[in-house]
Amino acid sequence: MGAELVAVLTAVSGGQALVLTADEGTRLPSGPLRSEHRSMQAGLRAWVEQQTGHSLGYVEQLYTFADPDRSSAGGRVVSVSYLGLARDVTEGAGWRDWYAYLPWEDHRPGSQGGALVADVVEPALRSWAGQVDDRDERARRELRAGVCFGLGEQPWSPELVLQRYELLYEAGLIPEAGGTLVPGERMWADHRRILATGIARLRAKIQYHPVVFELVPDSFTLGQLQSTVETVAGQTVHKQNFRRLVTAQDLVEPTGATETATGGRPARLYRFRRAVLEERLASGTKLPRPR
Amino acid sequence: MGAELVAVLTAVSGGQALVLTADEGTRLPSGPLRSEHRSMQAGLRAWVEQQTGHSLGYVEQLYTFADPDRSSAGGRVVSVSYLGLARDVTEGAGWRDWYAYLPWEDHRPGSQGGALVADVVEPALRSWAGQVDDRDERARRELRAGVCFGLGEQPWSPELVLQRYELLYEAGLIPEAGGTLVPGERMWADHRRILATGIARLRAKIQYHPVVFELVPDSFTLGQLQSTVETVAGQTVHKQNFRRLVTAQDLVEPTGATETATGGRPARLYRFRRAVLEERLASGTKLPRPR
DNA sequence: CTAGTAATGCTCAAACGAAGCATAGGTGCG
DNA sequence: CGCACCTATGCTTCGTTTGAGCATTACTAG
Incomplete structure (x- = not known):
């Protein structure tokens, strides 16, 4: 009804991007909106706290969809998804690495992502494109x-997370679509898709809005800040340019x-200058190019 | 349930930015999601077509909120808002000028917006800031x-439409909040707020995604294209830079x-090169600075 | 004392963006 | 016909932003 x-509650810790899960990592925390909730965000906070003992910091709405599976009589179920950012992780709670679900998204040196794309995804997609006879359609697929x-x-492009997931789905390469070629843990119903939506939004937003600071402690080094950005973006950035960007924009002040x-x-050690949120609604932490 | x-269905015609309305311009077209609808977008298309005889082109989800007013027993009503773009306007349908509802948003020369901000909004907001005793809070308000x-x-900043509406609301300057100082037609419930959300999204998106082309005919001059952008953005742009931007990005081809x-x-006359949508997911029609 | 490591400071060239000058090719009017 | 006027179009200039790399500093481990 x-x-x-x-x-999609996210934190970064120990060089890992984490998402809070329930049921042994098989689903995202969720629950129905109740009449006692003052607002949807309040309802969301209540559910997450109850299921995980964790309180939500930054929250932003992601996307709403009519549930495809559980259509009940008298009005469809509608799911409203949210992205939340946390600074600390509680031990024992169901925090899992993003990239266990979407391993092709991590392109930092030392990670599997780059090789996975080159060795598995690319050949599989070429074969998918080759399945169709029409020249134009094949060219479009490629x-x-x-x-x-x-x-x-x-x-x-780090921010094309959702497009990549959908392409793998359409090409039938992941379990949700009956495939087994591309590795990565799946989740209940479309929760892995929602996770992809959340990561995409965060990666896009981090480029033009100072949201990274919702993921680091009050006091941090520029190296830690950079590492957090790299973990989220799934790729490395040019160090000197990164610090120039951050300092030149007066986003931080030394402690x-x-x-x-x-x-x-x-x-x-630096701290985030909270005042910039009021000074400029349209600023941003731009992340320089990789490598 | x-x-x-x-x-928020939008079109641009005759130098005016238009929004499709119902009930004599007092509300946005809307209707409940029915079980016979295959998806929410399908449901939306059906409702808009039924209410206006108009078929929807480009559609994108805006925001979802739990309805504050009509909380019914057994589950709250949730409203899902969409932005839609149309190329042509049907005579007689309820197309209204955006800027009749949000007159302070139009800053093109010859429009009222600039003067309205300077003569009415700015003094009113100064007085609003002055109402509070605390120095810091007053500084924050200013x-x-x-x-x-x-x-x-x-x-x-053209894209701060929603922030401006919310500020006017909080400052009690518009009818929804009991004020009468700032002109502009109001709408039923929070529909004017939803309109502001749609305009904000469109103004932001037009800068990094080629959506303008959803608002112009198949064949157009660069002057028409520029005028459309200016109507949406509510400000003029530098002509030579605009055309250089559009042509240099290969967004169009001459007919x-x-x-x-x-x-x-x-x-x-030019036409939009639809292929760019596939070539680059992250391109965009950047709009140059005003004047 | 030396090697290793990360932080920090600085330079340079290419790319980009804002602004303006100049010219082309039409229309309407005396 | 000649002239004023108008918009389209082409091109240049200049300051800022970005990508990339070199050099130096200040620690720790052995």
């Missing part, structure tokens, strides 16, 4: 695969303290 | 007013024909 609320996965001359446990020269 | 679907309405040194009824030198 009413609405179902679903959360173009689409190239744009989504950065094949050939095309650049890899005065330094952190010595970095393994090299001690790093200054 | 189920979900309510609401549409900063917020300045950012939203481009006061003082701040630039006017070969020219249009002589321009009042000056005949203009070449």
Whole structure:
């Protein structure tokens, strides 16, 4: 009858991008909107806290869809999904690595993503494109695969998470669509798709809005901040340009303290200048190009 | 019980930005999601066609909210709003000028918007800021007013439509909040707010995605295209830079024909290169700075 | 003392964006 | 016909932003 609320709650810890899950990692935390909830966000907070003992910080609405499976009599069920960002992770709660579900999304050096795309996804998509006889349609499929996965001359675009998931789905390469070729844990119903939507939104937003600071502690080094951005984006960025971008925009101010446990020269500690949120609604933490 | 679907259906015609309305311009077209609808978008299309005899082109989801007013027993009503773009307007249907509802949003030369902000909004917001005793809070209010309405040194940002509406609401300057100072027709319930959300989304999207072409005929001059952008953005752009941006990105191709009824030198006619939608998911029609 | 490591400072060239000048090719009017 | 006027179109200039790399600093581990 009413609405179902679903959360993609994310945190970054130890170089891993984490999402809060329920039921042994098989679904996202969710629950129905109740009349006692003052608003949908309030309802969402209540459900997440109850299911995980975790309180929500930054929250933003993602997408709403009419539930395809559980159409009940007298009005369809509507699911409203939210993206939430957390600064700390509680031990024991169901935090899982994003990239266990979407392994092709991690393109940091040392991760599996790059090789997975080259060795598994690209050949599989070529074969998918080859299945069709029509020349134009085949060209369209190859173009689409190239744009989504950065094949050939095309650049890899971190924010195309949802497009990539949908392409793999349409090409029948993942379990949801009956395929087994491409690895990655699946989730209940369309929750993996919702996760992809959340990651896509976060990766896009981090480029033009200072949301990274919702994922780091109050006090942080520029190295930690950069590592957080890289974990979210799934790719590395140019260090010097990153710090120039952050400092030139006056997004941070030094606390005065330094952190010595970095393994090299001690790093200054900074804090986020919350005032920028009011000063400029349209600023942003742009992330420089990779490598 | 189920979900309510609401549409912000927009077209540009004769230098006016239009929105499709029902009930003499007092509400946006809407209707409940029915079980016979295959999807929410299908349901929306059905409702809009039934209420207006108009078929929907480009459609994108805007925002979902739990209805504040009509909380019925057994599950709250949820409203899902959509933005739709149309190329042509049917005579007689309820097309109204955006800027009749949000007159402060039009800053093209010859429009009322600029003067309205300077003569009415700015003084009213100053007085609103002055109502509070706390120095910090007063400074915050003035900063917020300045950012939203481009006061003082701040630039006017076309895409802050929703922030401006919410500020006017919070400051009690519009009828929805009991005020009478700032002109502009109101709508039923929160439909004017939804309109503001739609305009904000369109103005933001037009900068990084080629959606303008959903608003112009198949064949158009660069002057017409520019005028459409300006109507949507509510401000003028630098002509030479606009055309360079559009042509340099290969967004259009000449049809070969020219249009002589321009009042000056005949203009070449162009068509949108649909292929760019597949070639680059992340391109965009960036709009140059005003004036 | 030396090697290793990360932080930080600075330079340089290419790309981009804002603004304006100049010319082309039509119309309407005396 | 000649002239004023208008919009379209082509091109240049200049300052800013970005991508990339070199060099130096300040620690730790052995």
